[in-house]
Structure formats: structure tokens, C-alpha cells
Amino acid sequence: MTKENIIAPQNIVYKKPSLMNDSPMHYCPGCSHGMVHKLVAEIIEEMQLTDKTIGICPVGCAVFAYNYLDIDWIEAAHGRAPACATAVKRLWPDHLVFTYQGDGDFACIGTAESIHAMNRGENIAIIFINNAIYGMTGGQMAPTTLMGMKTATCPYGRQADLHGYPLKMTELAANLEGTCYITRQSVHNVAAINRAKKAIRKAFENSLSGKGTSLVEIVSTCSAGWKLTPVEANKWMEKNMFPYYPLGDIKDTTIEKQ
Amino acid sequence: MSKISGTIVVDTERCKGCGLCVEACPKKIVEMTTKAVNKKGYPYATQKDSDLCNGCTACAIVCPDGCITVYRKKWKEEE
Ligand SMILES: Cc1ncc(C[n+]2csc(CCOP(=O)(O)OP(=O)(O)O)c2C)c(N)n1
Ligand code: SF4
Ligand code: SF4
Ligand code: SF4
Ligand SMILES: [Mg+2]
Numbered sequence: 001m002t003k004e005n006i007i008a009p010q011n012i013v014y015k016k017p018s019l020m021n022d023s024p025m026h027y028c029p030g031c032s033h034g035m036v037h038k039l040v041a042e043i044i045e046e047m048q049l050t051d052k053t054i055g056i057c058p059v060g061c062a063v064f065a066y067n068y069l070d071i072d073w074i075e076a077a078h079g080r081a082p083a084c085a086t087a088v089k090r091l092w093p094d095h096l097v098f099t100y101q102g103d104g105d106f107a108c109i110g111t112a113e114s115i116h117a118m119n120r121g122e123n124i125a126i127i128f129i130n131n132a133i134y135g136m137t138g139g140q141m142a143p144t145t146l147m148g149m150k151t152a153t154c155p156y157g158r159q160a161d162l163h164g165y166p167l168k169m170t171e172l173a174a175n176l177e178g179t180c181y182i183t184r185q186s187v188h189n190v191a192a193i194n195r196a197k198k199a200i201r202k203a204f205e206n207s208l209s210g211k212g213t214s215l216v217e218i219v220s221t222c223s224a225g226w227k228l229t230p231v232e233a234n235k236w237m238e239k240n241m242f243p244y245y246p247l248g249d250i251k252d253t254t255i256e257k258q
Numbered sequence: 259m260s261k262i263s264g265t266i267v268v269d270t271e272r273c274k275g276c277g278l279c280v281e282a283c284p285k286k287i288v289e290m291t292t293k294a295v296n297k298k299g300y301p302y303a304t305q306k307d308s309d310l311c312n313g314c315t316a317c318a319i320v321c322p323d324g325c326i327t328v329y330r331k332k333w334k335e336e337e
Contacts, residue, residue: 001263006331014315016324025323030276034322190282190319230276
């Protein structure tokens with residue numbers, strides 16, 4: 001069997017989702033943002049919601065997400081995506097409304113908007129890319145930066161007495177009455193990617209059916225900020241991020257309600 | 259005997275040479291160029307000359323930039 005015999009349209013078993021357009025993404029090689037963008041595109045395509053989805057972009061590396069996925073988007077001010085999503089979802093209750101936010105956006109400057117939108121139980125899905133750093137601005141410490149982790153603004157490593165403790169927004173969100181589905185996932189290998197995809201799909205379904213706020217944290221890499229190769233960054237994440245940010249579902253009220 | 263053969267096509271201009279596909283391939287048949295780069299200056303992924311590919315899609319699933327298309331074909335070996 002030659003390569004030429006195998007390469008035919010009817011034999012395609014995997015290709016880039018068509019919702020992800022051909023514009024080259026500005027992300028660094030291996031960046032988790034690209035991976036999650038691809039999942040979001042696949043899910044919206046599979047749910048046939050292309051014309052019924054509104055995404056809210058953050059400030060952070062994903063600020064240009066609207067250039068890459070051909071759905072409707074709004075660009076929110078830094079951290080204000082959940083407030084923006086609140087308005088959009090209330091005006092378009094039959095639409096899928098989701099925010100896509102980094103840890104600096106969701107868990108730092110936007111903490112108030114994040115907590116209150118979730119506490120109000122807005123029927124939105126939040127995709128939270130936690131790479132424990134401000135990627136876009138050059139790798140500064142975030143509230144999520146791990147203890148001892150070195151960044152541009154804590155060159156000797158994060159210390160509790162000086163910087164406080166890494167913020168677990170996802171556990172916090174699970175304690176809010178308004179949230180229905182809270183999970184922490186990652187995209188570092190095929191199995192993890194499949195689980196993350198199921199989680200995002202579930203969050204999207206919850207937004208559509210109005211079950212409350214869903215939060216999908218994706219523990220992510222920032223190889224540029226961490227100063228590692230993409231392959232090393234995945235290994236570093238497994239060793240250092242997963243013990244503090246353990247993967248799995250934290251809350252799911254949709255099971256009880258069924 | 260029924261066989262399954264696969265192959266991949268890499269969008270080499272979109273590829274950023276991150277190497278995640280190399281790591282993901284269970285057959286160890288994806289490699290990075292060492293003597294060629296694309297227009298952006300990145301080395302890019304290529305499949306080694308091998309008939310080991312079964313079209314499992316692992317390399318393509320982990321590619322953050324969606325650069326890999328996977329083809330799989332079932333066929334019967336002539337006796
Ligand atoms: C009001 C305001 N304050 C600060 C900034 C600078 N700024 C841009 S992105 C960013 C943090 C981004 O980090 P994160 O949300 O974790 O996204 P990442 O790039 O890591 O994906 C900051 C502080 C800004 N653009 N606007
Ligand atoms: S700086 Fe970090 S988060 Fe931003 S694109 Fe590069 S790897 Fe991704
Ligand atoms: S489809 Fe599977 S076997 Fe073929 S190159 Fe990709 S990972 Fe390797
Ligand atoms: S995973 Fe994608 S971008 Fe990275 S080297 Fe392979 S084909 Fe290129
Ligand atoms: Mg970040």
C-alpha cells in the first residue's frame with residue numbers, strides 16, 4: 001500500500017476542524033491555547049451551533065481568538081468577559097455563550113466579575129486557561145503561580161510571606177450556589193484531550209439548557225513563560241502543576257437534577 | 259488478510275515545529291526536519307519513510323495548530 005493510494009478524501013480520519021480558519025495562530029509553538037481553540041471549534045461544529053454561539057475573548061494571549069474561529073465573538077475589557085457574557089446571554093437566552101479567559105484575566109484582574117457571574121448562576125460556560133503566569137506580557141507572576149515558581153516578577157520564586165498562596169479559583173467556584181458544573185482538565189496527551197473535550201461539550205450543553213454557570217479549568221503550559229520546550233513544559237506541568245491543581249470533576253449538579 | 263494502513267499529511271507552512279506530534283506517535287515515525295525550515299523559519303514535522311502508520315490520529319489530535327491530516331485505509335493483502 002503506497003502513500004499515494006491512502007491519500008484520498010474518503011480515507012480522511014482526522015483534519016483541522018473547518019471552524020478553525022487558515023489564519024496562522026500567533027501562539028508560541030506548542031501553546032495549550034491552540035489546542036483548546038481546536039477543541040472548541042470541533043465541539044461547536046459537532047453540536048451544529050456555528051450560527052448560535054457567541055464567544056467572549058479575554059485580554060491575554062487569547063486576545064485574538066476571534067481571528068481564528070469563525071463564530072461570533074466580542075472582545076471584553078481585561079477580566080470583564082463574564083460581565084459581558086452575562087449581558088449577551090440574557091439578551092440571547094437560546095444561544096451558547098462562553099468566555100475564554102487566562103488566569104491573569106479570570107483569577108486576577110477579573111476576580112470580582114468572575115465570582116459574581118458564577119454566584120448569580122449566569123447560564124454561561126467559562127473556559128479558564130490556567131498556565132500559572134501572565135503569558136502575554138512576558139511571564140509575570142499571576143495569583144495562580146505555584147509556590148517557589150520563578151517568574152519575571154518573582155525571580156527568586158514565589159514565597160507565601162511576600163506573595164500569598166496560589167489561588168484555586170476552581171475549588172472556590174464549586175462553593176458558589178450558582179455553579180452547576182465545575183471541572184479541571186488538561187490537554188497534554190490524547191486521553192486528556194478527549195476528557196477535556198467531553199468536559200467543554202458538557203459545559204456548552206449546560207449553557208444552552210440554562211442549568212447555571214459551568215467552569216472548565218484547563219491546566220495549561222506556557223513554554224515561553226516557563227522557558228522550556230513544549231515537550232518539557234508538558235512534563236513540568238505533570239510534575240508540578242497537577243499535584244496542586246488536581247484534575248477531575250469537582251462539582252456536577254446536573255447529574256442530581258436528572 | 260485484512261490490513262489497515264495509514265499516513266499523514268503535514269501542513270508544513272502552518273507547522274511551528276513544537277515537536278508534540280513526535281512525542282505522541284506510538285510508532286515513533288514522526289520526526290522534525292533538521293536541515294530544512296518553512297517560510298517562518300520553523301523546522302517542521304514529517305513522517306519517516308515507514309509502513310508502520312495505522313492512522314491512529316494521535317499525532318494530529320495533539321497538534322495545537324491543526325497541521326496534520328490523517329488518512330486510513332483498510333485493504334486485503336493478496337495471497
Ligand atoms: C487594564 C489592563 N491591565 C493590565 C493589562 C496588561 N495585561 C495584558 S494581558 C495581562 C495578563 C494576561 O495573563 P493571562 O490572563 O494569564 O493570559 P495568558 O497570556 O497567560 O494566556 C495583563 C496584566 C492590560 N492589558 N489591561
Ligand atoms: S506566551 Fe505562553 S500563553 Fe502566550 S502564546 Fe506563548 S506559550 Fe502561549
Ligand atoms: S497516525 Fe498514529 S501512527 Fe501514524 S504518524 Fe500519526 S501518531 Fe504515528
Ligand atoms: S504538533 Fe503540529 S505544529 Fe507541532 S511539530 Fe507537529 S505538526 Fe508541527
Ligand atoms: Mg496565564
